[in-house]
Amino acid sequence: MAENLAPGPDHKPNQKSVSAYGQWADGGWGMILTGNVQVSDVHLGGPGDVAIPSHASQTPSPETKEAWKTWAATCQRSGTPTIVQLCHPGRQSPAGISNRSFFAKTIAPSPVPLNFGPSILERLAASLLFGTPHEMTVEEISGEGGVVDQFVEAARQSFEAGFKGIELHGAHGYLLAQFLSPLTNHRTDSFGGTPAKRAEVVLRTIRAIRAATSPTFCIGIKLNSVDAATSESLSDVMAQIRLVAGCGIDFIEISGGSYENPLMMSADRDKEHGAARELFPGVRAGCAQGFPRLVLMVTGGFRTRIGMEQALESGGCDLIGIGRPATVKPKLPKEIILNTRDVPDERASVALTPYQAPWVVKHFPLKMVGLGASTMHYGAQIKRMGDGLEPVDR
Template sequence: MSLLSSPLTLRCGLELPNRLTKAAMAEIMAPKQNPDDKFPRAYSEWADGGWGFIITGNVQVSQTYLGSPKDVAIPLPNAGTPALQEAWRNWATTIQRSGTPALVQLCHPGRQSPQGAGKRSILTKNLAPSAVALNLGSSFIPRVATSVMFGTPREMTRAEVTEAIQQFIAGAKQAHLAGFKGIELHGAHGYLIAQFLSPKTNLRTDEFGGTPAKRAEMVLRIIKGIRAATSPQFCVGIKMNSVDVSEQGDGGLQACLEQMGLIINAGVDFIEISGGSYEDPSMFQADRTAPVIGSTAAPAAPARIPKASTRAREAFFLDFAKTVREYYPKIPLMVTGGFRSRVGMEAALESGACDIIGIGRPAAVVPKLPKLVLLNKEVVDADATIRLKHVEMGWLMRKVPIKSLGAGAEGAYYGGQIGRMGKGLQPIDTRV
């Protein structure tokens, strides 16, 4: 049995049939913030695909602050009507109909909530640990775009931090009630939890800032609160940043590892290693040398087994995961980003750096990727690859000096593929 196809039991007792995870991707199809019929229709494509487990896209814990105007959000207290609760149960039941466990990714955007996303007035400022504005670029256009779309956030009061903690706990309770097997806290990509963990965005000197441990206090209270509000068998994972650690000075790595130790002790079942933010969108860096979608480039050469050097760089965040493994050998680690071949995935697992392989954009193109390709014994290693065409921005957008525009174009394109599945259509196959 290959490592990819081997089962894994998490600390909460959740059994994963294999090591392949459909990672979280933005669906961008909930204008009323509810998981309507499009969601079970789209997720039914992944349900029968042979995944080890499935993670939903961002579900916002606040109706006031959303990551996009079409995010799913946790119902307001006492607003969970029978019809809405049934929609949630239908979503959970559909995803798990073939025995694949599903988790809800819970998120609060903090300072990364764009204007028009959420039930708030145009004058209401975003919330953040400290009043540190986004930096999308130093030239005139990025500064104006930042000011118009996000503004400078307002530092959260202690009461507001406590409220956000309770919102995450309420989100986990909602997922538990609906029948999901667990949740993943989004503590990466520059969202609120990541903002609290980072000394760049958390300048507080109260119990929620000032030291690595205090910057982690918010998420520790969230984890402990979820454990108390659900059940011992309910899975709690967290996605954490890696690439921005190097930007925090010589103590950045040690601070991050200290925070991870506290988070592990608080009771998480796995840690997903990712990275990047709106300021540095490194979570969208794969396939840059691939042909552009819609181009007339010649067909790709026949697939070949990747060289060792290619396999070594295939996972963006694997080196950081290896460091985490040295310090915390027992916590299951999931690495997401850049995997494009069975050989590369097996090599990552064999190295001991990770236990779970997260797959994002390829899963939006081939939703049954494990069953059809990666775990299919009839597909030889040389053919067990999935390299995608690069999503190119329009010429006008390429002139704008904002790095996150490219990430936005990528996200919108693959969100559109999920939207196609939500309409009962198949995604467009952009493999090369």
């Protein structure tokens, strides 16, 4: 769901952003959640990411402020509240696409390089594209102009532009997820060593954003459950969710995957998983039992009105996130899912045509290439929307 519509050097929302989000704005959605907005233009996830200048001295220009206000107003012109997803890729920022030199290191809580696999090609790709990250100092994390400040500045800019809230991206292997996970956080200071200390950067960020915005400004977070494969790691995840919930977070979205284990790109996400919602069962059950008032969002696999209603009625989640179908049918709620007058339950669905990657892509010896091809297809539909064209389902 990365738009890649805002190329450098300024990486601000533009007419293509307005055109694409305008189609979603009129679609009858309960909420719009933007694609990644990077809190640092020195560390991008993609070359066309919307991004905030990294240094506090680089205050947004009047033109940038106006572009953000136009984007917010367009998203919400039909009354749909819009949340900005804030992200820092950390060690998952490829070389050559950001406002940093090609040889400058990525950053992470610990110097743990990406591991795509054991083959020479996989190791070479990880080394050339990402390298071994620089272990962040405490000052780079929580000092003046550090990562916490960068998230706060991005949230403040979103607030001043008129957006209704932000979601911190703490999943999919990005920087906040790197801090939360013992696989990538080997620190023994105030930002690592225990589940609580690994969550400290997130807690400080939430509190600082709340202080810099408004009590009515929505703050959500997307968290990974991919590490919760054992009861021990599940208990760590639940301990961190308890701390996050105690900060007064407004909603939590449960997801899974990273560049090393890209579950979020899996073809299984194009299949409805049924009323039981087998996605992330341990974390969902833990949230339901331990935090019954916590608003829980689950994204991935929802394709029918009946399936969505059953998931909500069963208590499996409180909010339903829809990604890929929205790139093909930007007015899906208005035209199908919520259109009970004209579309009966048995026809209230969206079936995506299974993506068939070219043979050379399918058999390429890098797993990320094959999985990324499907993601790029849906990204291409957003680009069509940005160009004022109708998206297509192959």
